[in-house]
Amino acid sequence: MSGTLTLPALRGRLEADAPLGPQTWFRVGGPAELLAKPADAEDLVALLAGLEPAMPLTVLGAASNLIVRDGGVPGLVVRLPARGFGTVAVEADGIVAGAAALDVTLAEHAAAAGLAGLEFLCGIPGSVGGAVAMNAGAYGTEVKDVLDWAEVATARGVERLPAAAFRFDYRHATLPERGVVVRARFRAAPGDAAAIAARMAEIRSAREASQPVRARTGGSTFRNPEGAKAWALIDAAGCRGLRRGGAMVSEKHANFLVNTGGATAAEIEGLGEAVRERVLAHSGVPLHWEIRRIGVAQ
The missing domain is CATH 3.90.78.10 (UDP-N-acetylenolpyruvoylglucosamine reductase, C-terminal domain)
Structure with a gap:
């Protein structure tokens, strides 16, 4: 890797030759040439706007469904920190969550509010941004089934896109070029709290019994x-x-x-x-x- 990359000023954190292996669930892999953790969406947009077109860009979520190869990742790796991108807000008929919020956290907030339809997320070991970007799914439901909109940061700013704009397919979503999901809204419906809790317990039990x-x-x-x-x-x-x-x-x-x-x-x-x-x-x-x-x- 070159070691000669330059970036615009960042209010968040920037680290060269940053170890990535310890951040992945496999606990393997080489370093990022540069690892950026923007402070907020505005900081991320400024970062993306200042990137040279030829600079490789990789976005990491919870790094749960990922292999980082031993030679590391060239260019810029962006990882959104919980501070700035991890908020979760409950609404009457849905949940709005930052990209760094964990899927299980989203499911737990919905359950606590008596909102049904998002229980499947407690069985997905990832983050909201990654769930949107790969149309994550489990136990018969996928993100495409419950997503209202997602906000995506690009060099031009933050744009709110309806679910249809992502052209979801099996474990795939189409994002704008060099786009990073920063926030999303998932619809849910008022339900029976006991039934929601029971469904989540069933999912957790099934996952524990069948998966390592x-x-x-x-x-x-x-x-x-x-x-x-x-x-x-x-x-x-x-x-x-x-x-x-x-x-x-x-x-x-x-x-x-x-x-x-x-x-x-x-x-x-x-x-x-x-x-x-x-x-x-x-x-x-x-x-x-x-x-x-x-x-x-x-």
Whole structure:
């Protein structure tokens, strides 16, 4: 990485050669060439406006569904801090939340207010910005089903866009070029508090029982192919428990990769590629990564 990048003045924090691995759920990966944490949306807009067009830009959320490669991430990495981007406001028929607010926090605020329809978010280990950017979903509901609007910062300012503008697809949203989600509104409806609490408890219990939630993992590794379940294809190909260095296919859920301790990003990604090869050879079905992989190999 060049080490020669320059940025406009920032009221927030700016760090060169900033470690990213400890911030990811896998706990692997190299540094960011530059890591910026803007103070607020105005600070972020100024930052984006001052970037040279050729400067690589990467935006991180909670870094839960992510592999940072061992060589690190060139250019500028932006991560929105909770202070400035983590507020949650309850309204009569919905919740407005900053991009840095955790999905589970949003679900808990809705439940406390007796608002139904956002319970699924307690089963998604990420942040609001990431949930919008990847159309996160679980337990039969996706962000596209409940999003009213999201505000996106670009070099031109902050624009409020309706849900339809994001052209949502499976685990994908179309954002403006170099755009960063800063806030979003999710609609909900008054409901029975006991029923909402019971549904959230059911989701948490199901997740605890079926997923390696206490391991160093990145969530669901591969997208479910049309008409199939990725975990079942992986299991049928004999990959459950498969290892590469410190990386392993979870014994608990075959569509999860885990860092058993001391794994490198290359080992985790390489194991994923080995799984894809085995599944294709066994069933003829190609698996596509759901985990985001960024940076350069070492």
